[in-house]
Amino acid sequence: MSEVALQVALDIPNGSYVNLGIGIPELVADYVPQGREVIYHTENGLLGMGPVPSADAGDPELINAGKKCITALPGACFFHHADSFSMIRGGHIDYCVLGALQVSADGDLANWSTGEPNAIPAVGGAMDLVAGAKNIVVISQHSTKNGEPKIVETCTYPLTGKKVVNRIYTNLAVIDVKDNRLWVSKLAPGVSFEYLQANTGAILQMESDC
């Protein structure tokens, strides 16, 4: 997924405030182009999150949303949870990069629960993020491990938010959600539109200049 993370990083403008979800989204931080300054927000109270420290230098009181040790860069600041979510809900975060279980053709996102009866439900900050950040970007494998499409007409898993996703980056394509439709703006090298459509559970449109 590193090429996909690179693609996301290239598309985030200089000066953006960015919240990265847990897992694959964390890779994006590794690919910020030289000369571009992006400030990372972590929901547990830090703006200016830096890279993971060496194994023996971690501070258990300096962690990210995934509860992993991180660092604070010069210019960083700490704040409490209500302020952190005011940044999120109040529309101050420019980009939020999240993983997905499913995304629908009109931008519904399911990423917190498979709805299985014996699962322990856990939501964290995902619903606040999709309700509040200015741009919701999904980074994900195009299909599940079993080869089922993750981009579908209608999500079957419980929703995180309705009509919230702006753009989807996968190993096969970059797809924009506009006017309740999916517009392919970029195909990965060697991927045809026909192959992409065959591996997608919703109807795709081709941007004319793609």
Add this chain to the structure above:
Amino acid sequence: MIDKIVGSAKDAVSDIFDGAVVMISGFGEAGSPIELIHALIDHGARNLTIVSNNTGSGHVGLAALIANRQVRKMICSFPRTANSKVFPELYTKGEIELELVPQGTLAERIRAGGSGIPAFYTPASVNTPLGLNKEVRVFGERSYVLEHALTADFSLVKCRAADRYGNLVYNKTARNFGPIMCMGARTTIVQASEILPLGGIDPEIVITPGIFVKRVVHIPNPVHESVLVAENRRYPW
């Protein structure tokens, strides 16, 4: 003279009663007042409703409080984490109640509770299972759900330093829910790694004003939950 410093964690939690609502600070182990939680286990109050972002890990701290069957209900955003075993087991058996709340809604409900605001509207959880059966109102062209404030009988909070008035400063991302939980309870009990004289905390950098704090306990070298979990320790020792 105002002196909120109390001699021991045991004394600080001695009036927590059966059935109380208790907020516990922390995001994972960062900011979790583990010595105060252990004192609450020794004290033995039962049938508690706990408001905390997670449910603890291993068999120490919040997880040990749950394992000791003192908790009737958890109000949290993320009840499972790496090494969390106690809560999932009891929940699966139907022996503990869960109110799952989006994290920002949880924070704002606590802040509102401490600020005299009974309820508010938020866009988080609209059109999702967590927004079901909640009043929805449209402002502009957007829908919002009504959420009610949370208040507590007690809050247990960890900070880096305090003075005898209860003014507090925190450590890095261990601040998290601490400041709002101090506001959200009738009786806020704080453990501080360091006690400073009045004026020892620059008034410009006080994070929690002392008015929100009732009691302060000096815990000079708090244990780290992750260290105890790695050593497979269990509380009571």
